[in-house]
Amino acid sequence: MTTTPEIQETVLNGVNVTRLGQTIEAIRQEPELAQFKFRTRNQWDLGTHNVATISDFYGTCQELQHKAPFVLNADEPPVLLGGDTGAGAAEYVLAGLSACLTGTLAYHASARGLKIEDIQSEYEGDIDLRGFLDIDPKVRNGYREIRVKFKVKGDLDEATVRELLSKSPVYDTLANPVRIKIDVETA
C-alpha cells in the first residue's frame, strides 16, 4: 500500500490561505490568469421593474459558469413611481460596495494570518434627484458622497483595517472614474 503525500491546507476566517498563496504565485508566473471579465444581462419588464441575470464570467484563461444563474429583480419604491418588487439600482451599487469591502477584508486579513471574529458595516449615499430629473444642470446625477461605518472584531487594528479596505476593487471602481462604452441598437 502506498501513501500519497498531501499538502496540509490552512483555512483561516473561511479563506483557504494555502490556495490563496498558490493563486498569487500562479498569477505572478502567468499574469494572464489575473484577467477577469464579469458580466450581466438585463431584461426590462415594465416601468421601473427590470431583471438582471448573472450566469457566466471569464477568468484564469477560461470561460466559467456560476453553479446556478443569479437573478436580481430591480425596481423602485412607490415614491419613485415603482412597485417596490426589488432593490433599487442605486441600492445595488451600495450592496456591491459592501460585499467588496467585506470580502476584501476577509481575503487580506486571512493572507496575513489575522483572525476575524465579526465584520459589520453600514452604508449611506446621497443622491439629489434634481440632476436626474433635469431640474438643475449643476447637480450631479449620481452619488455625491457615500459614507461607510465599519465595526470589526478580531486581530486587526484600525490602521490595518483601513489599509486592507483600500484594496477593494469596487471601492476603486466608485472612487475613481471608469471608462464605460455603450453600443446602441434600435428597432
Added chain:
Amino acid sequence: MTTTPEIQETVLNGVNVTRLGQTIEAIRQEPELAQFKFRTRNQWDLGTHNVATISDFYGTCQELQHKAPFVLNADEPPVLLGGDTGAGAAEYVLAGLSACLTGTLAYHASARGLKIEDIQSEYEGDIDLRGFLDIDPKVRNGYREIRVKFKVKGDLDEATVRELLSKSPVYDTLANPVRIKIDVETA
C-alpha cells in the same frame, strides 16, 4: 348625488406619467424633496460570503421603508476561493448599472411620450486581479472598462436612447469619481 372631479392619469410603458410630471413640479417648488439617502447594511458570514440587507431610505423629506427588506447574498465562485452562494461584489455593481440604465430609459422615454416595446442589455467589465492581489502597483484594483450593449424596440432612435441613458445616476456614479468616507471601529 355629487361627482368628484378626477384627474385622468396617463400611464405609458408602466410609468405613471401624470405623477412623474407632478413629482418634477413639486421638486421645482421645493428642492429639498429631491434629497435622497439610500442605505445598506452588511453582515460578514465566513470567507467570501456576506449578506447585504436593504430596508430603509430617506426621500421626499421623510424616512421611508421598503415593503419588505431585500436580502442579497454575496459570495465569490470557487476559482476565487468562494462557495458561489451569491453573485460577486463586482457583479452586483454591473447589475446596479443595468437596472439604472434600463430604468432611466423607461422613465425619460415615458416622460417624452415615447412608447417602448422592449429593452435588453448586456454588460461586461474587465478587472485585472494583479491590482487587488498587490502583484503590480501600476494595475488598478477596480474595473478598467465596462462595455454595454443595448437593444431597444420602440419609438426611440439611437441618438435619443444615448441622450436618455446619459442621465442615469449609476452611470454617473461609475464614470465619475465619488467621495467615499470610511469610519472604522475595532474591538
